[in-house]
Every structure is written in structure tokens, then in C-alpha cells.
Amino acid sequence: MKNMHYTRDNMAELLRGHDINPTHQRIEIAHALFSRQEHLSADQVMAIVNTRHSETSKATVYNTLKLFLEKRLIRELIVDPSKVFYDPNTTPHHHIYEIDSGKMSDIDADQVKITGLPPLPDNMVTEGIDLIVRIRNKN
Amino acid sequence: MKNMHYTRDNMAELLRGHDINPTHQRIEIAHALFSRQEHLSADQVMAIVNTRHSETSKATVYNTLKLFLEKRLIRELIVDPSKVFYDPNTTPHHHIYEIDSGKMSDIDADQVKITGLPPLPDNMVTEGIDLIVRIRNKN
DNA sequence: TCCGGAAGTTAGACAAAGTCTAGATTATTG
DNA sequence: CAATAATCTAGACTTTGTCTAACTTCCGGA
CATH class of the missing domain: 1.10.10.10 (Winged helix-like DNA-binding domain superfamily/Winged helix DNA-binding domain)
Known part of the structure; x- marks a missing residue:
């Protein structure tokens, strides 16, 4: 796109x-x-x-x-x-969420590595992995 | 606890x-x-x-x-x-969510490594990182 | 002990997101 | 053109969560 x-x-x-x-x-x-x-x-x-x-x-x-x-x-x-x-972006990516303003921005999944997730039961498949970094203003 | x-x-x-x-x-x-x-x-x-x-x-x-x-x-x-x-568990951990049943289980954060997250703007702090693995039954 | 304020609780009205239903419109097909 | 399928619609309804204004409980000081 x-x-x-x-x-x-x-x-x-x-x-x-x-x-x-x-x-x-x-x-x-x-x-x-x-x-x-x-x-x-x-x-x-x-x-x-x-x-x-x-x-x-x-x-x-x-x-x-x-x-x-x-x-x-x-x-x-x-x-x-x-x-x-x-x-509308369905490419693998994660999100940063500003709690106070509600603003959201993307993190490309390429740069992020997630390791050590446990194996799933045999009859299960991963539908998706959501990673959300919640941030807010320092007081 | x-x-x-x-x-x-x-x-x-x-x-x-x-x-x-x-x-x-x-x-x-x-x-x-x-x-x-x-x-x-x-x-x-x-x-x-x-x-x-x-x-x-x-x-x-x-x-x-x-x-x-x-x-x-x-x-x-x-x-x-x-x-x-x-x-009630406030120790760092992530979640596996079974979409169909709504069942949730924990993943200890110790075993999981997340690298490559971008740096935040100076005036911001991370409130928390939510990692959710959504899974469902194979058809 | 009694008074007065602060903290906590409450019923029920209200708000907002999302679902559902049953009928109206539109498109498709023979 | 009629019949059928697909889509759209208004508005009622449900559910989660918030708000308000009154009521209760607690506590410290005179």
C-alpha cells in the first residue's frame, strides 16, 4: 500500500x-x-x-x-x-500509547525482537501478538 | 504473596x-x-x-x-x-488470551526478552508494557 | 460525651459503545 | 419482469461504566 x-x-x-x-x-x-x-x-x-x-x-x-x-x-x-x-495497517507492528492524550504511534515489528515465549498447546495457533507500550508525561 | x-x-x-x-x-x-x-x-x-x-x-x-x-x-x-x-498479580508478567473461551493465563516476564524498542521522548516515562498473545483453536 | 467535618458508601439516574431486529432498498439471476 | 439474495437502515435495546446527591460511619477536639 x-x-x-x-x-x-x-x-x-x-x-x-x-x-x-x-x-x-x-x-x-x-x-x-x-x-x-x-x-x-x-x-x-x-x-x-x-x-x-x-x-x-x-x-x-x-x-x-x-x-x-x-x-x-x-x-x-x-x-x-x-x-x-x-x-488500516496490517503489517506486523506494535504500538505506543500515550495514556493522557490517547495518541497512538506505530513501532515497526522488524526492529523489535521478542524471545522466550512459551510453546502453545498442539491444538492452538497464534492469532496475533499485541505489544503495547503505555507511556505518559513525567510530572 | x-x-x-x-x-x-x-x-x-x-x-x-x-x-x-x-x-x-x-x-x-x-x-x-x-x-x-x-x-x-x-x-x-x-x-x-x-x-x-x-x-x-x-x-x-x-x-x-x-x-x-x-x-x-x-x-x-x-x-x-x-x-x-x-x-491481582502485579509482578511483571504477560498474558496469553484464548480468544474463543476468554481464558487468560500468565507468562512470567523473566523468561521473555523484548529488545529493540525505540527510545522515548525525554519528557515521557513508561507506565507499563502489555504483551498479549492471542491464540485460538485450530479448525 | 457531643459536635462537626472528612471519608466512605449507596441507589439509581445517566452516558456511551456496541448489538439486534424487522423492515426497506438494491442488486442479481433466471 | 418476478423472485431471491445481499445489503442497508432506524431505532430499540443491552451492557459497562460514571455521576450525583444523599446517607452513614469514623474520628478528633472542646
């Missing part, structure tokens, strides 16, 4: 590539997420999509985000107890 | 040691958490504490858990999007 122009057409292409039927609403939601490359909550996605005139309902925003998750188009960030954030 | 008998008296002692005035309700809540050494949600804490007869209100459960957090008696686990869990 580097150097990509986030046109609606390209969004449709992206959706098709993930087995998602590119409807108007889905294209708008994908566009909101990918053109910003930021971590957005469902609320924020909805606000962005509906800025000019109402384009999608709350139910559709939630349904669509869930669909994108299943199809591995985006990633879910469970970091703030009050709401989930969605991350 | 190894080999400790989780009597109410010992709970009171523990609370005093963390600058917390040991009231009846606080002792009961601490007892619920520490005698089990499990990750409990606010809901679960309340259910446990009020099994026999009503002992504490919802407001007190939430107030008390927040107080325990501030005084670093327990730790907050943000793992499930729908609710926060509280962990």
Missing part, C-alpha cells in the same frame, strides 16, 4: 482483492481508514463518512468494520477501555 | 501497606481478587462479593477497583473489547 493513491476506484479494487463486494458504503468506510492511515474508532469513522451528508448508518459502520476484520483488511486495537480502534 | 493465607486480617494488612484505609467493603473486594489469583471483571467481583447477602454497591465496586489501581495493588487488563479485567 505504499505510494498508493487512495481513490474510490482503488478502494473498490482493494475490497475485491479481499473478497468483499465493494458497495458504496464499504468504499467510503475503507477510504476513511486508508486515506488517513490512522487509528480510528467506529465513532470517528462514522463522523468522517457522514461529514457532508448522511451516507451510512451506525449499524452499517459496525457491520462493515466487523466484515473488514474478518477479511483481514484491517486490524483491531484493544488499548483504550472505552472503545476499540481500527488500524 | 507466596504461600499466603488470604484471611480478612491479612487483607487489611495488605491494604494498609498500600495506604488504603481497610473498610469492610474494601477487604471483601480485595479478598475476592487475591484469594482467587484470577483475572476478574468488575461484574464478577461484584457477584462474588454479594453471593451470600448484599455487601457492596456497584458504585463502591468501581470506586474501589479504581482506588486499588491507583495504589498499585492490582493491575488493569485491557484485552477484551467489552470489559476490563483486574489482575
Whole structure:
């Protein structure tokens, strides 16, 4: 997704590539997420999509985000107890979370090494590893 | 806290040691958490504490858990999007989360090494590092 | 002992995120 | 064009957590 122009057409292409039927609403939601490359909550996605005139309902925003998750188009960030954030960057990476401001930034997974994790039971697979560094201002 | 008998008296002692005035309700809540050494949600804490007869209100459960957090008696686990869990184990450790069942288990931080994390801005301090391994059943 | 304030607790109203339902729209296919 | 499947929608509902204002308990000093 580097150097990509986030046109609606390209969004449709992206959706098709993930087995998602590119409807108007889905294209708008994908566009909101990918053109910003930021971590957005469902609320924020909805606000962005509906800025000019109402384009999608709350139910559709939630349904669509869930669909994108299943199809591995985006990633879910469970970091703030009050709401989930969605991350259009699905490459392996970790997060720094500023507790006070809520600001989040990425750490490329390449530079980070995690060793010594215990082996999993045979019938289990790793769905993902979330590493979150919580930081705050010195007093 | 190894080999400790989780009597109410010992709970009171523990609370005093963390600058917390040991009231009846606080002792009961601490007892619920520490005698089990499990990750409990606010809901679960309340259910446990009020099994026999009503002992504490919802407001007190939430107030008390927040107080325990501030005084670093327990730790907050943000793992499930729908609710926060509280962990009586404050020694450095990480978590394995079974997505389907919600079951959580600990990984001692001693055996795990994390290297290559970027340096923080000068005015910032690390509040904590959360490492969560999300696993699920093979199909 | 009595008074008064501080600390703690409470019921219940409230807020916000997210889910669900049942009907309306749109697209697709024979 | 009709039938069917897929998608979208408003709004009711659920759940977790917060807030408020009143009530209780505790404690130190006169």
C-alpha cells in the first residue's frame, strides 16, 4: 500500500482483492481508514463518512468494520477501555500509547525482537501478538 | 504473596501497606481478587462479593477497583473489547488470551526478552508494557 | 460525651459503545 | 419482469461504566 493513491476506484479494487463486494458504503468506510492511515474508532469513522451528508448508518459502520476484520483488511486495537480502534495497517507492528492524550504511534515489528515465549498447546495457533507500550508525561 | 493465607486480617494488612484505609467493603473486594489469583471483571467481583447477602454497591465496586489501581495493588487488563479485567498479580508478567473461551493465563516476564524498542521522548516515562498473545483453536 | 467535618458508601439516574431486529432498498439471476 | 439474495437502515435495546446527591460511619477536639 505504499505510494498508493487512495481513490474510490482503488478502494473498490482493494475490497475485491479481499473478497468483499465493494458497495458504496464499504468504499467510503475503507477510504476513511486508508486515506488517513490512522487509528480510528467506529465513532470517528462514522463522523468522517457522514461529514457532508448522511451516507451510512451506525449499524452499517459496525457491520462493515466487523466484515473488514474478518477479511483481514484491517486490524483491531484493544488499548483504550472505552472503545476499540481500527488500524488500516496490517503489517506486523506494535504500538505506543500515550495514556493522557490517547495518541497512538506505530513501532515497526522488524526492529523489535521478542524471545522466550512459551510453546502453545498442539491444538492452538497464534492469532496475533499485541505489544503495547503505555507511556505518559513525567510530572 | 507466596504461600499466603488470604484471611480478612491479612487483607487489611495488605491494604494498609498500600495506604488504603481497610473498610469492610474494601477487604471483601480485595479478598475476592487475591484469594482467587484470577483475572476478574468488575461484574464478577461484584457477584462474588454479594453471593451470600448484599455487601457492596456497584458504585463502591468501581470506586474501589479504581482506588486499588491507583495504589498499585492490582493491575488493569485491557484485552477484551467489552470489559476490563483486574489482575491481582502485579509482578511483571504477560498474558496469553484464548480468544474463543476468554481464558487468560500468565507468562512470567523473566523468561521473555523484548529488545529493540525505540527510545522515548525525554519528557515521557513508561507506565507499563502489555504483551498479549492471542491464540485460538485450530479448525 | 457531643459536635462537626472528612471519608466512605449507596441507589439509581445517566452516558456511551456496541448489538439486534424487522423492515426497506438494491442488486442479481433466471 | 418476478423472485431471491445481499445489503442497508432506524431505532430499540443491552451492557459497562460514571455521576450525583444523599446517607452513614469514623474520628478528633472542646
